[in-house]
Amino acid sequence: MGAPVLRGLAAIPSVRRLIDLALDEDLGRGDVTSQVTVGSNGPVITAEMNVRVPIVVFGVDIAAAVFALVDPEISVEVYVEDGARLEPGAVILTAKGPAHGVLAAERTALNFIQRLSGVATMARRYADAVAAAGTAHPCKVVDTRNTTPGFRVLEKAAVLAGGCWNHRFDLGSGILIKDNHIAACGGVRAAVEAAKAKAPHPLRIEVEVTNLSELDEALAAGAEVVLLDNMTPAQVEVAAARAHARHVVVEVSGGVTLATLADYARAGADLISVGALTHSAPAVDIGLDVAG
Numbered sequence: 001m002g003a004p005v006l007r008g009l010a011a012i013p014s015v016r017r018l019i020d021l022a023l024d025e026d027l028g029r030g031d032v033t034s035q036v037t038v039g040s041n042g043p044v045i046t047a048e049m050n051v052r053v054p055i056v057v058f059g060v061d062i063a064a065a066v067f068a069l070v071d072p073e074i075s076v077e078v079y080v081e082d083g084a085r086l087e088p089g090a091v092i093l094t095a096k097g098p099a100h101g102v103l104a105a106e107r108t109a110l111n112f113i114q115r116l117s118g119v120a121t122m123a124r125r126y127a128d129a130v131a132a133a134g135t136a137h138p139c140k141v142v143d144t145r146n147t148t149p150g151f152r153v154l155e156k157a158a159v160l161a162g163g164c165w166n167h168r169f170d171l172g173s174g175i176l177i178k179d180n181h182i183a184a185c186g187g188v189r190a191a192v193e194a195a196k197a198k199a200p201h202p203l204r205i206e207v208e209v210t211n212l213s214e215l216d217e218a219l220a221a222g223a224e225v226v227l228l229d230n231m232t233p234a235q236v237e238v239a240a241a242r243a244h245a246r247h248v249v250v251e252v253s254g255g256v257t258l259a260t261l262a263d264y265a266r267a268g269a270d271l272i273s274v275g276a277l278t279h280s281a282p283a284v285d286i287g288l289d290v291a292g
Contacts, residue, residue: 004068008061008082009157018150019065022108027070031104038099045290046096047106049113051086052285056124058082058158059116060092066109071101083120083161092286106288114283115151116158122281123162125258126274133262139269141261142167142251146275155278167273175199176227177207188214192221206251215239219246227273230254233263240268 009015034042049063057080064076074097080086092113095102126141133139141164147155156166168174177191185191188207195205206225209215212235218226219242226243228236228250240250251271252264264272 004065004072006061006065006068009154010061010065012153015062015153016065018154019062019069019108019112021150022111023066023069026108027104031100034100034103038103040098040100042099044097045099045102046094047102047288047290048094049092049109049286049288051090051092052088052287054088054121055086055117055284055286056120056162057084057086057092057113057117058120058161059113059154062116062154063109063113064093066112067095067097067102067105070105070108071097073097074101074105085124094291095288102290110286110288111283112154114286115148115281116154117286118281118283119155119158119278120162121284123159123164123277126261126277127163129258129261130265130272133265135265137268137270139265140165140271141277142271142273143277144253144273144275145170146279148278159277162277164274164277165271167271175203175205177205178227179208179210179229182208188217189221192218192223196222204249206249208253209239211235212239212242215242219243219248223248225249225251227251227253228269233260233267236264236267236269244268 060078060082067074067076074095076093076095078093080092130139130141143156143159143166175195182188182191185194192205192207204224206227207218207223208227208229209218210229215226226248228239236252243250249270251273252269253273256264256272256274
């Protein structure tokens with residue numbers, strides 16, 4: 001039998017390497033339990049991957065790829081698409097094949113889909129909350145680079161599936177002058193002016209500020225986006241008015257929660273970056289049960 005056909009994100013080489021790493025981590029020395037119970041010539045079984053709590057699902061193609069890579073004789077039937085809202089009892093997929101292969105793939109497949117569905121579910125909560133805020137202007141919730149090492153492409157895709165947006169994918173995809181850049185350059189103005197002199201043409205200059213004095217300095221230096229860090233909603237309202245008067249985009253960051261999200265959106269934020277979308281999203285409860 002030839003190599004399995006991988007679909008969606010699972011076909012990306014870096015994701016395939018991540019799946020291989022996860023399988024090697026769990027199966028590098030074999031599956032001794034399955035060897036001494038069902039054995040390599042055991043029965044063919046069908047297992048259902050099912051939802052036990054309300055979720056937004058993500059990682060279906062990844063889970064399917066795990067089964068296929070463990071044993072090409074396993075056939076997977078998928079019933080839902082990434083981004084779907086599911087209620088308890090919903091079946092995501094079924095895996096049918098030799099028992100030892102299905103059972104060997106179980107934990108790795110679940111690890112991926114539980115983790116990524118957790119991110120998508122968290123993102124959906126934030127997307128719904130900002131939509132309910134009733135702002136007079138568009139406001140987007142965006143992720144950060146605070147991702148699990150190696151999982152960034154998957155976690156950021158899960159954020160999109162949950163209804164939020166992506167910020168920079170890596171350090172090469174955008175200019176964001178933060179506190180340590182400012183300290184190294186000797187001030188906000190010096191950092192912004194240095195960036196403007198050297199930045200590639202398509203990239204906007206964004207700079208982090210923590211008070212109105214730094215904001216004024218950034219605006220005077222020609223920043224195109226300002227990141228208001230750890231400000232209160234009242235402070236954001238004042239700062240956003242100044243920035244918008246110069247047609248500068250306003251991002252808010254620093255400890256924004258579901259409870260405070262609407263206040264920041266109504267204060268004038270164009271973007272609200274939330275690291276919790278990825279670094280604090282809990283894995284959701286998804287199981288795999290042998291049918292019959």
